[in-house]
Amino acid sequence: MSSASQRTALAPTDREAIFASVAETARPSGWDTSVAISGIETSGQAGEGRVKNAILIAGPTASGKSALALDLAERQGGVIVNTDSMQGYSVLDVLTARPSPADLARAPHCLYGHVHPSVAYSTGAWLRDVTKLIDDGALAAQPVIFVGGTGLYFRALAEGISDMPDIPPSIRDRWRYELKEQGAERLHRILMREDSAVGMQLRPTDGQRIVRALEVLDASGRSIAEWQAARGQPLIDRDSARFLVIEPDRAELVGRIETRFDRMLDKGALEEVKQLMALGLDPDLPAMKAIGVRELQAAMAGEMGFAEAIERAKIATRQYAKRQATWFRHQLGPEWRRLHSVGGAMPAIDLRPLMQS
Incomplete structure (x- = not known):
């Protein structure tokens, strides 16, 4: 299986299966102070x-x-x-x-x-x-x-x-929707398949971090671990x-x-x-x-x-x-x-x- 860094996005079949029913959306006086400053x-x-x-x-x-x-x-x-x-x-x-x-x-x-x-x-x-x-x-x-x-x-x-990538609203909305519909454990299984190194570090119930890892991977094609390692x-x-x-x-x-x-x-x-x-x-x-x-x-x-x-x-x-x-x-x-x-x-x-x- 290829590493997450080699992908450009999640597999098309995964997209179709996961997001078939999801429409594309866009979002649109204080205290006295005495300070010596010379x-x-x-x-x-x-x-x-x-x-x-x-x-x-x-x-x-x-x-x-x-x-x-x-x-x-x-x-x-x-x-x-x-x-x-x-x-x-x-x-x-x-x-x-x-x-x-x-x-x-x-x-x-x-x-x-x-x-x-x-x-x-x-x-x-x-x-x-x-x-x-x-x-x-x-x-x-x-x-x-x-x-x-x-x-x-x-x-x-x-x-x-780390200079994390911007996440398009449509991708962010998709994964939040899936978290609500499918639950954290289902998304954790997807993360384990797509980026097992990161998935192994997260609890299957930690929905917020799982979604963050998936949306970064989906938007950039790179593992969130790679982004985190590149400190500015x-x-x-x-x-x-x-x-x-x-x-x-x-x-x-x-x-x-x-x-x-x-x-x-x-x-x-x-x-x-x-x-x-x-x-x-x-x-x-x-x-x-x-x-x-x-x-x-x-x-x-x-x-x-x-x-x-x-x-x-x-x-x-x-x-x-x-x-x-x-x-x-x-x-x-x-x-x-x-x-x-x-x-x-x-x-x-x-x-x-x-x-x-």
Whole structure:
């Protein structure tokens, strides 16, 4: 049997048998900060398209990281690059806590609200967008501040990732349909026949990873293992970068989450959910899973009261913040400086010493 890398796609007979009944479809204000920033050099490229003197600011949702980034950018004339998977989507301005128009006027911001909710935006797609900013010169000659709460984005930025292929919507839809109709074990048998090396690494019940392996093979003709082995290069110069992660007091963070969601409702969160629902999108798309969308949608549909929906959204946000904090605590290395809030204020930060990776 030929290896997966030698195929151009799944066998035609498999396509006909599996997809005979499937139609082709297409889818269409934060805490006070005090920051010592004198001595920060302007950005630039340190060879191979990498950003020099980048500042990376990670932290859980509602931790005050955006306020810190804006303070730095405004004082130093820097540009802020979104490093959060949800804030890249359009429509969800309020529910994803994107920078306000007033914030956008204070400093240049990139990669906010540029992706339609119908798109399953990935880490690889974000990395390509950052690469384009670098290639276009948008990040040259000014401090570049990457800020957000998506750990995989930071890892890809600093370490590089495999450049996975784009999956056409028709192929993605096919395999999701088959997962629902046939089940994970049936798809696992197909994967074992087409790419046994990958199939042996996955549990027969792990439908999400099985579908991912099949759609990559179907779209590219190459095993997902081959793509994963070809790791790309970091987009930042690690030796000159500053790595900061905010670790807020848990009680303070819970309070901020509570009040922030109340403000979101005042600013039009319900209208955003109505606009999103009007698009008629697949509920499994990432944008449809933004915290608050399902809860408020259920309330508008009469499936629960608004008070219950609001409380559920707040609980979901607290749980998400806890998962983020846990990931940052265990996955970020010693080069990351840990910042702890004191009474709701960030400590003074002297970024002059270069933090060694």
